[in-house]
Amino acid sequence: MSDIEKVSCLIIGSGPAGYTAAIYAARADMKPVMYQGMQPGGQLTTTNEVENFPGYPEGITGPAMMLELEAQAKRFETDIRWGFIDKVDFSGTVHKCWTEEGKEIHAETVIISTGATAKYLGLESEQKYLLSGGGVSACAVCDGFFYRGQEVVIVGAGDSACEEAHYLSKLCTKVTMLVRKDDFRASKIMGDRVRNTANIELLFNTDTVEVLGDDVVNAVKVKNSLTGVETIIPATGFFVAIGHKPNTDIFKDYINLDETGYIKYEQPGTSRTNVPGVFVAGDAADKTYRQAITAAGTGCMAALDAERYLAAKGH
Ligand code: NDP
Numbered sequence: 001m002s003d004i005e006k007v008s009c010l011i012i013g014s015g016p017a018g019y020t021a022a023i024y025a026a027r028a029d030m031k032p033v034m035y036q037g038m039q040p041g042g043q044l045t046t047t048n049e050v051e052n053f054p055g056y057p058e059g060i061t062g063p064a065m066m067l068e069l070e071a072q073a074k075r076f077e078t079d080i081r082w083g084f085i086d087k088v089d090f091s092g093t094v095h096k097c098w099t100e101e102g103k104e105i106h107a108e109t110v111i112i113s114t115g116a117t118a119k120y121l122g123l124e125s126e127q128k129y130l131l132s133g134g135g136v137s138a139c140a141v142c143d144g145f146f147y148r149g150q151e152v153v154i155v156g157a158g159d160s161a162c163e164e165a166h167y168l169s170k171l172c173t174k175v176t177m178l179v180r181k182d183d184f185r186a187s188k189i190m191g192d193r194v195r196n197t198a199n200i201e202l203l204f205n206t207d208t209v210e211v212l213g214d215d216v217v218n219a220v221k222v223k224n225s226l227t228g229v230e231t232i233i234p235a236t237g238f239f240v241a242i243g244h245k246p247n248t249d250i251f252k253d254y255i256n257l258d259e260t261g262y263i264k265y266e267q268p269g270t271s272r273t274n275v276p277g278v279f280v281a282g283d284a285a286d287k288t289y290r291q292a293i294t295a296a297g298t299g300c301m302a303a304l305d306a307e308r309y310l311a312a313k314g315h
Pocket of ligand 1: 120121155156157158159160161163180181184185186241242243244287288
């Protein structure tokens, strides 16, 4: 038993939600311990320029912004640890968590900020340009601005893809939307909006073969799955909008999730989950906004809710 660590606030995940929760919790003297998770810094570390986070008038790269948030959390002595939590037991009054190395932690409060992971097609060329920042993105709101006045391609057929295609159509001269089946999955209203937008060209029954380019993307090769005919579409940006997967698998036995795996708030307007003392912030509970600033806002809420929970217990 002696090697069990007891903490008052454990933060799982290190995106804008986790770091903001850490800043607030540390300043409230809750001595937060953070496990950074599989991708320290979260999804923003795969973004180039962030221009829509208030306070950076010149913009900042995603990785640089996350280092700044980390430094701010450390300034107030957040105990930031490399590694991840891969098992929890929230059945009792003490919240038990285990690291991937088997270390057991008992936390009075837990803030889940594990985020979500954008799905990609998995093509080698897609990953190459994603990692190099050369024209592949999974977030039109984040990156669409860089393609204004240009031609882009977007893949996907759900509400997100329709919303993002429509968003891009206002910035770009032409948006080609690749739908793998013969119809959208999106709601009728979203599909109709795309159908009625003049500069969106819809290609149904169409698969992506390869993202083409040299240092940066300049075209996308596609194939009609009915005819087998391949076509090359000129484009400087390739947007992937085929869904996200919330990183919530380890919590599913204890925390209420919706049908797609997002954590459900026990009480809207708070960060509370169904387990007292366990709070959620950021994309693990947000399939609607998914922005750094909204994640940061809910990170603040989670830390304040955790602080009040501890205060009510007499801490
Ligand atoms: P969804 O899971 O609803 O849709 C994913 C889409 O991506 C599907 O059309 C699917 O195609 C397609 N897809 C998956 N894999 C591939 C692939 N390998 N190649 C090509 N296409 C692929 O995800 P969303 O992010 O769109 O939506 C998630 C949830 O959020 C939904 O419940 C949605 O309604 C909701 N939402 C609501 C919004 C709103 O109301 N304003 C806005 C955004 C999201 P297929 O259909 O062929 O399976």
